[in-house]
Amino acid sequence: MAIPDWLRSRRTERDDSRHDAALWTKCPSCAEVLYRPDLSANLFVCTRCQHHFRMSAFDRIAMLIDGDFTEIGSNVLPSDPLTWVDKKAYPVKLATDREKSGMTEAVLCGLGSIGGHSVALGVMDFYFRGGTMGSVVGERLTLMLEAALQKRRPAIIVTASGGARMEEGMLALMQMAKISSAVARLSEARIPFLTVLTDPTTGGVSASFAFQADIIVAERKAMIGFAGRRVIEQTIRQKLPDQFQTAEFLWRRGISIALSIATNSRRFSFACCRI
Amino acid sequence: MAIPDWLRSRRTERDDSRHDAALWTKCPSCAEVLYRPDLSANLFVCTRCQHHFRMSAFDRIAMLIDGDFTEIGSNVLPSDPLTWVDKKAYPVKLATDREKSGMTEAVLCGLGSIGGHSVALGVMDFYFRGGTMGSVVGERLTLMLEAALQKRRPAIIVTASGGARMEEGMLALMQMAKISSAVARLSEARIPFLTVLTDPTTGGVSASFAFQADIIVAERKAMIGFAGRRVIEQTIRQKLPDQFQTAEFLWRRGISIALSIATNSRRFSFACCRI
């Protein structure tokens, strides 16, 4: 389906009026007040300080994919294997986030093309359960990686996640194993795999496919790390420096590449398709 | 040839009388005065502080190999490609060291067995040109590794070297490339390779086959490192701690294993043969 049609077909599930209610938004980094249409036109990068705003999976796919987009795993939906209840029941939380984000789960996967190169793409969405990974995220990403393997196309995953989803217990943790196994097959088949790490990428997502790619691109100022900031601060009993666990911190430590998604992630997608 | 016969055949080239002139020797580590036959019976380990004495290649082969020993590359001898002269001419230095050590070059290679396991073995000797690596060391070790590959036997190298031999210029440096290429073939053929690092192992030997093995064993207190101690001290303009670049230092840094050759290197040779 062509991207505009696909977005329109999805829009029925999205409450756009609520999304676009605020025409003005404040940059969380430099406090500049930005006009939303301008921000969107600038690919969600603050015009003043280059802060990269969190993006919905829809916006990011529209930004990256330049032709048709065929969704993968859209009929794979969450269940409640642990019949989990804390302050709320898990199915209630899922329904709320589905309503809020227009997403049926925390990742959207599919086949499309970037700059004329056919790719398999998965994009996580922080607005659905903080991008946490449960069985559906694992299944959809695995289906996408298996499609990349079968069609011999480069695979790209844009991450945004707080880690494994506690409400699915060990079934959530095992998704790390499942996706890693699919990445291993892709690697053995010598098919390029690229990840774009956006704010935030932590826990079980960070400690699995995010850092298994052939090429890792990180968005400027994105928070990226294994352990949560609070856990570390409790462990060491002191406050962490501001720069800690940012993309720039990783870049200096030689872990990945800190780049603006707006300009360079497309270029790196090309580079990935070239190899 | 059986080890005693082989040693006897070699003894003609060795001036044993001079070697054994001093029946007593002082431990360089704890200053204990030791009776040479006792020291030899204790496999050249100080009875008081476990300091590992430097050993000639002959003594070490006699200690490690328990059956026959068939030398490899004994007819490969040095030449003088750069017609090198500094304080003395290179051929004069070679002749002196040949006389002094009973070795025709700084390494002795061959096939034999350790604890019933057939191995290919190379042993460097610090008493010949400080164990430096020139064309002959490169050629003999390569022949040994090629024999290990052809016969599918584990390869073991006992290192003791100040690095590349300056008197052979770039031809010496290229031996790093030559031996590394042979190690690569061994590794691709999945034949185990073990190195035992003895005092000293530095420079181009350290930065090539010494650290390319599947299992690396280091003798206690052996000096092991890339750059020479003086070079580092000149660079940083301060004195280095005593422990710097010892086997124990490496062990803590996770680089290798610090063990007594007398007890454990045989055990590790078995382990190597098991894999």
Add this chain to the structure above:
Amino acid sequence: MNIIVEREKGLLELERRIEELRVVNASHAVDMSGEIAGLQAKYAQIQHEIFGSLTAWEKVHMARHPMRPTALDYLSALDAYDELHGDRHFRDDHAIVGGLGRLGQRNVVVIGQQRGRDTKENLLRNFGMVSPEGYRKVQRLAELAGRFGLPIVTFVDTKGADPGIGSEERAQSEAIARCLVTFAMAPVPIVATIIGEGGSGGALALAIANSVVMLEHSVYSVASPEGAAAILWSDAGKADEAAEHLKLTAADLQRFGIVDHIVPEPVGGAHRDVPGIVGRVVDTVGAILDSLASKSASELTDGRYSKYRQIGALNSERGEATESTP
């Protein structure tokens, strides 16, 4: 405070009394055997009452019991165990122990997470919390095993990966992530045993296996009960409740298809009979390796792929629940 240790204090008093009577019985020629038998029966009864059926939270404490056998207890039970050290790049992480060993007639590479057994060892082992260089040691050993066709046997026992500054600086995420791929790819049999606490990704890094064995009272969880309670109810005191929710026991995980074999423990826990439980685990692992011995490299990697491929709980569009149990 470990609730199992607390409960054992009452039993310890009884044990001492029985032992005293035994000594009296032996030395004084007074027949106390009736009293001894009575106390022993009472001991067994109490032991059964308090340990016969453990809650999830009690199992968490059993898994953390200071006397519970650790990785080195299992490793040193192997023949010809030779430890290999370090990641060759940065440091030897003592929270990981491993090397070459012989299990039955088979040469294997063994790797374990080693927590401390006393304060001094806790510091040396960082309480069993592995740093990036430890996970890189794991990769190095697993690659060695793969290169030479040796089965990989792991023993999992960690609260979780080390959460320190240095670990973040040296890319803890990358270290764990590479372990997962290395284990997924390894062309050899892998058997992982959860011997104590299996804490999240830090445990999984050693546990992508053809067969996952778990001790009866071990736990294996996506998050620590304390951490989960703090997040869910902002109250770490509700850890017992969280433990129930998390489905972290061996029986739960076998139901989900995550754990393949459960090794029963003696009443009172594995530490009541260390040689017995070590022997039973080693035998179990040996039998599994026997069953995997005839498989080719691709059968082994495919076997792991299908094991993990199936795990998860999904709803299809039409509302049919897809069960995860294989």
Add this chain to the structure above:
Amino acid sequence: MNIIVEREKGLLELERRIEELRVVNASHAVDMSGEIAGLQAKYAQIQHEIFGSLTAWEKVHMARHPMRPTALDYLSALDAYDELHGDRHFRDDHAIVGGLGRLGQRNVVVIGQQRGRDTKENLLRNFGMVSPEGYRKVQRLAELAGRFGLPIVTFVDTKGADPGIGSEERAQSEAIARCLVTFAMAPVPIVATIIGEGGSGGALALAIANSVVMLEHSVYSVASPEGAAAILWSDAGKADEAAEHLKLTAADLQRFGIVDHIVPEPVGGAHRDVPGIVGRVVDTVGAILDSLASKSASELTDGRYSKYRQIGALNSERGEATESTP
């Protein structure tokens, strides 16, 4: 003090005079073309006298010339160059630059040693002396190339590997040693170009190649002349003599079979015509890649094996000298 830079000072004076005359000639309508031609002839004569035939020691200084083109000059001449950073474990070593690029119609992985071009960059780049994490970045890039079948193109320019405490602590030896094996094994074409100073093992780590290219005035040596003189005569002042002994020039090394192609430099050195020399090097490397393009992975690794297998100077027992030249 760089002896080439010193000599250039005299020429600079002459250059300025020629330029002044040119300006006068253009603006004042006075015909000075005769004078200009005379000065230019003199300039060429002097330039030829002092640069026409360089000693080994002079070449050492030419190789170290502050204006000599560096790795980034060559890398940025490639199409679509995308830099990749870091070893993913510890640090991004700026003494190594590299990434994906296009050379002609071919996608390649490029890797270079980058020294500084001014004081600030010297600090950032550690004077081109690579640390273990830099060599591990090289391995990572070379493995990426191998995995995806991309040729590896390297540019060598280093005094030697970093000799600091941290580098020893993080196993400099191991880092270089692994590079050598990685390059030996890589199933893709490798072309290494010595663009400046090729210092010992630290240079060789990027230079096990199917074809080694060397700029006319580059040097490649087992040890620095200063270091060699200090060891041999306990007198670093005899570095010029040591330079002659060490046989470190392109011509010497071609004779030994170590260097395969020499790229001529303009009179006065590569820095007198940076775009020209960069173009010539890129074209040479491209032509070599063309000639290697049809070879299989095993032909490529075998080719490297035989290249290095033959290098060395040996005497057989019977005293026959075995020449090393192929």
